[in-house]
Amino acid sequence: MSPVFSHGDLRLYLLNLLDEGPRHGYDIMQALSDRTGGTYTPSAGTIYPRLAKLEEEGLVTKSIDGRKTVYAITEAGHAEVQSRAGDLEGIEAGLADSVRLIAEEVRGSVREAMKSLRADLAAASADERQSAPQPTESDDPRVLTREQLHRADAAISEFRARLRSDLRSHVARGGVLAATFVDELADDLDRIARDVTRTLNG
Structure with a gap:
């Protein structure tokens, strides 16, 4: 440091x-x-x-x-x-x-550690999926659905965490968030939510 x-x-x-x-x-x-x-x-x-x-x-x-x-x-x-x-x-x-430089170095180290942790979790998840027995037609569809819901929750949480981290890092580096950008971001997220709803109801 x-x-x-x-x-x-x-x-x-x-x-x-x-x-x-x-x-x-x-x-x-x-x-x-x-x-x-x-x-x-x-x-x-x-x-x-x-x-x-x-x-x-x-x-x-x-x-x-x-x-x-x-x-x-x-x-x-x-x-x-x-x-x-x-x-x-x-x-x-x-x-x-x-002190500001040290704080930036610490934040950078934390970000790298989080990236490494996410990579380790992803690798562990992949290994678990490969070693898990493949589902058969006799498996309870409700159990399979709950498993997929868990995957969906994890994907949404990961997306939210990554997006918040990117936004906060941008602001911490002195970047500006224009109102038009935030409006477009909100519109895009709303459009994705509608697409998901339409697919589920289709």
């Missing part, structure tokens, strides 16, 4: 979080996760060494509160945050772009 923070950006972002108020380590990691929509959850091995470095630079202090270590920004750290407000705006914009 795409990286969330570019090199050096995490250091400034940590200062910015502490500029909002003192935090303990877990709280910092949770804040980073929350502000990236859960797409970035840093480890203690990532955060604590950076906090120690900020402390060495005199930008952060730490104190013990019970069993927790609380980090607070110093005047020097606050001054750096203020002087780099433009950089922070760029980090926020880049962060939003990175």
